[in-house]
Amino acid sequence: MSLGRLVRQGGSAGESRRSGFTVDTMGHPADSRDEVEQHFADSVLKLRAVTPPASLGSQDWHGPIRAGSALTGTHCLELFDAQLASRHLDLAARWLRKREAGFYTIGSSGHEGNAAVAAALRNDDPALLHYRSGAFYLARAASANPPRDGVRDVLLGLVAAAAEPISGGRHKVIGHADLHIIPQTSTIASHLPRAVGLAFALERAARLGTASHWAADAIVVTSLGDASVNHSTAVGAFNTAGYTAYQRLPLPLLFVCEDNGLGISVRTPPGWVEAAISGRPGIRYFHADGSDLADVYDTTLAAAGWVRDRRSPAFLHLSMVRLGGHAGADAETGYRDRDDVAADLAADPLTGTARLLVEAGLLTPAEVLDRYERSRARVLERAQEMAGAPRLTSAAQVMAPLAPRNPEAVWADAILASADEDKRRAAFGGRLPESAGPLTLAQTINATLTDAMAARPEMLVFGEDVARKGGVYGVTRGLLSRFGAGRVFDTLLDEQAILGLALGAGLAGLLPVPEIQYLAYLHNAADQIRGEAATLPFFSQGQYRNPMVVRIAGYAYQEGFGGHFHNDNAVAALRDIPGLIIASPARPEDAAAMLRTCLAAAAADGSICVFLEPIALYHARDLYKSEDGGWRAPYEPPEGWTPGHVPVGRARTHGNGTDLTIMTFGNGLRLSMRAAARLSLEGIRCRVVDLRWLAPLPVEDILREARATGRVLIADETRRTGGVSEGVLTILADDRFGGWVRRVTSEDSFIPLGDAANAVLLSQHDIETAARELMR
Numbered sequence: 001m002s003l004g005r006l007v008r009q010g011g012s013a014g015e016s017r018r019s020g021f022t023v024d025t026m027g028h029p030a031d032s033r034d035e036v037e038q039h040f041a042d043s044v045l046k047l048r049a050v051t052p053p054a055s056l057g058s059q060d061w062h063g064p065i066r067a068g069s070a071l072t073g074t075h076c077l078e079l080f081d082a083q084l085a086s087r088h089l090d091l092a093a094r095w096l097r098k099r100e101a102g103f104y105t106i107g108s109s110g111h112e113g114n115a116a117v118a119a120a121l122r123n124d125d126p127a128l129l130h131y132r133s134g135a136f137y138l139a140r141a142a143s144a145n146p147p148r149d150g151v152r153d154v155l156l157g158l159v160a161a162a163a164e165p166i167s168g169g170r171h172k173v174i175g176h177a178d179l180h181i182i183p184q185t186s187t188i189a190s191h192l193p194r195a196v197g198l199a200f201a202l203e204r205a206a207r208l209g210t211a212s213h214w215a216a217d218a219i220v221v222t223s224l225g226d227a228s229v230n231h232s233t234a235v236g237a238f239n240t241a242g243y244t245a246y247q248r249l250p251l252p253l254l255f256v257c258e259d260n261g262l263g264i265s266v267r268t269p270p271g272w273v274e275a276a277i278s279g280r281p282g283i284r285y286f287h288a289d290g291s292d293l294a295d296v297y298d299t300t301l302a303a304a305g306w307v308r309d310r311r312s313p314a315f316l317h318l319s320m321v322r323l324g325g326h327a328g329a330d331a332e333t334g335y336r337d338r339d340d341v342a343a344d345l346a347a348d349p350l351t352g353t354a355r356l357l358v359e360a361g362l363l364t365p366a367e368v369l370d371r372y373e374r375s376r377a378r379v380l381e382r383a384q385e386m387a388g389a390p391r392l393t394s395a396a397q398v399m400a401p402l403a404p405r406n407p408e409a410v411w412a413d414a415i416l417a418s419a420d421e422d423k424r425r426a427a428f429g430g431r432l433p434e435s436a437g438p439l440t441l442a443q444t445i446n447a448t449l450t451d452a453m454a455a456r457p458e459m460l461v462f463g464e465d466v467a468r469k470g471g472v473y474g475v476t477r478g479l480l481s482r483f484g485a486g487r488v489f490d491t492l493l494d495e496q497a498i499l500g501l502a503l504g505a506g507l508a509g510l511l512p513v514p515e516i517q518y519l520a521y522l523h524n525a526a527d528q529i530r531g532e533a534a535t536l537p538f539f540s541q542g543q544y545r546n547p548m549v550v551r552i553a554g555y556a557y558q559e560g561f562g563g564h565f566h567n568d569n570a571v572a573a574l575r576d577i578p579g580l581i582i583a584s585p586a587r588p589e590d591a592a593a594m595l596r597t598c599l600a601a602a603a604a605d606g607s608i609c610v611f612l613e614p615i616a617l618y619h620a621r622d623l624y625k626s627e628d629g630g631w632r633a634p635y636e637p638p639e640g641w642t643p644g645h646v647p648v649g650r651a652r653t654h655g656n657g658t659d660l661t662i663m664t665f666g667n668g669l670r671l672s673m674r675a676a677a678r679l680s681l682e683g684i685r686c687r688v689v690d691l692r693w694l695a696p697l698p699v700e701d702i703l704r705e706a707r708a709t710g711r712v713l714i715a716d717e718t719r720r721t722g723g724v725s726e727g728v729l730t731i732l733a734d735d736r737f738g739g740w741v742r743r744v745t746s747e748d749s750f751i752p753l754g755d756a757a758n759a760v761l762l763s764q765h766d767i768e769t770a771a772r773e774l775m776r
């Protein structure tokens with residue numbers, strides 16, 4: 001018997017349960033109604049006691065759903081439909097899972113109040129959402145122009161269908177480019193630095209007059225759970241938002257915390273979210289009852305209005321409940337008592353909206369339950385249709401969005417992105433770098449950044465100490481005065497925030513070039529590259545991109561100065577990130593060309609590039625002996641960029657010796673070239689291959705140069721374990737290289753202070769000794 005009929009026939013609370021609820025909508029034995037459904041039905045039955053205000057004949061659909069609310073009856077009903085469909089999608093997820101046709105059961109039950117958050121925002125406000133945002137998604141989909149079939153989208157996600165519109169079957173994410181919902185990973189809170197960055201970048205793009213994907217008066221909305229509020233990533237994002245607002249810099253960002261009091265099984269102390277957030281400087285706090293749709297709507301309007309008008313961040317705290325456990329397989333009875341679960345059931349937001357509609361005289365309880373049933377039937381029927389939707393089947397299909405590479409487009413962008421003569425002269429203060437004689441690596445990177453900024457108005461340079469000081473090593477010196485504080489600025493001391501800003505800026509259409517001051521300080525924030533930047537194209541099939549060139553000062557050999565934290569030589573954490581480009585220049589002229597290539601790859605392909613700069617070579621002048629000037633190089637003016645173009649993943653060979661191939665990169669290049677010179681005195685003729693790119697490694701060049709001599713010595717300044725040499729060896733082994741191979745590396749150690757550093761670092765002596773042994 002349908003629920004509506006049960007009510008019309010005068011059934012009472014508890015009768016719904018006894019009736020067995022047997023609605024067989026799918027040609028299968030009916031799924032039994034779970035406790036949440038039973039409770040909803042009982043609660044709606046109880047609403048028969050509610051006396052409608054006037055007669056049901058003169059319903060005012062256009063009036064407020066409740067006195068004082070901005071939510072109209074029509075709007076409330078539309079949102080109720082989104083809430084109902086979201087609830088049934090959770091049930092469908094479990095139904096599909098049981099039949100091994102679905103792969104995801106984290107639901108939105110209890111959080112359906114977020115439909116009103118969607119409704120109170122503009123459809124083109126970019127949203128980065130918590131995984132319980134089913135009703136938000138459906139509400140925004142339904143109000144899109146033209147409306148989208150949000151139920152279908154979500155079901156395709158549950159069954160990992162290749163036709164799913166955002167991730168194409170790679171994950172069940174909440175997102176759609178037409179709906180301005182940027183898909184998030186399951187790593188809780190990791191999306192918040194990006195949300196902060198996006199809000200910052202929207203404003204910055206508007207001020208700079210560069211094209212952005214979003215309107216100048218858009219605001220960013222991002223949501224999270226209550227347990228996630230404690231994650232250091234979230235705390236960092238709140239801090240960055242407050243810090244920015246505190247300085248009166250615009251940051252139109254609405255945080256929404258959907259507080260159900262639990263993080264899987266762990267209870268959030270009552271009152272904690274408010275206590276932790278409400279006193280924060282720079283962030284305005286709002287609260288609403290998440291089970292009361294009108295309250296959520298009205299409070300979101302107020303909070304969003306605050307953010308939009310003041311361009312300042314706000315935190316909307318929604319008290320919610322979690323119904324049906326954390327996910328499908330979660331037996332919450334193991335950690336929650338009956339009263340606790342019952343209290344959540346009593347606050348079911350679906351009942352809350354039903355009450356609004358019944359009390360306004362717009363629906364009878366029977367009509368509410370009929371609507372529930374019709375939604376149930378519709379969703380389950382669609383679930384049945386989607387159950388067998390084709391999935392991704394090959395590695396090529398899965399990986400297609402990972403690393404789009406269009407070398408011609410990158411080449412064209414790299415050689416053409418130069419400002420005209422006058423602009424260049426103005427940017428360089430009348431002293432063009434090509435006329436300045438040979439430059440060091442640091443000077444060359446500085447000049448290349450200057451040239452790029454003059455040509456690319458959308459490019460930003462930021463990081464710790466990069467602006468006023470010009471960087472610890474002077475690499476960004478002068479950029480602030482040349483291009484202004486709108487494009488070159490110091491950030492707060494938080495690598496996660498720096499990378500989050502890059503993530504948001506790239507998304508907004510800018511070209512961010514953040515600096516990480518030392519390689520050792522990347523690691524506290526590496527997930528922003530690994531889990532966020534690199535996964536966005538994957539989980540959106542390239543519909544969203546976050547191009548960036550992250551400059552990192554790294555590697556060792558600072559003559560004992562600085563110890564581990566300034567001499568970090570470990571790159572393993574970067575090398576296995578799918579799609580990431582890692583450039584590792586050593587020579588000044590290579591650095592210029594490679595930086596242009598990285599910027600072009602970011603602009604043309606949306607690539608995420610790490611540009612690893614060897615600190616010890618920044619100011620190096622000489623190669624073989626003092627005053628030879630061999631490590632400096634003239635700066636190539638734009639006319640020379642075409643012949644000098646360096647494609648991603650192409651090595652450079654120095655010398656043409658036929659006895660031995662030394663493969664190296666970074667500081668190892670200078671050590672190896674010096675070693676090669678000494679070995680030549682002994683009659684050992686070497687060629688030295690500078691890999692230049694650590695990801696992707698230059699496979700073709702490695703194999704060709706290995707075959708050229710039949711003897712390979714890998715000189716690798718990174719660690720023996722997980723270092724670059726392992727990758728080179730593997731390339732040779734995979735190709736069944738039949739010659740001799742040896743490797744010399746740094747030790748599996750951190751770098752100590754003082755002379756002891758030399759005990760664990762690759763040395764020129766190591767290279768020479770190994771070379772002689774190989775030749776024996």
Ligand SMILES: Cc1ncc(C[n+]2csc(CCOP(=O)(O)OP(=O)(O)O)c2C)c(N)n1
Nearest residue numbers: 132186187188225226227228260262263264
């Ligand atoms: C960084 C990280 N650590 C752990 C997890 C595993 N995990 C998934 S959901 C969750 C609880 C999140 O609770 P809350 O933020 O309150 O959101 P809710 O699920 O209650 O809506 C945890 C610990 C994760 N996804 N990400």
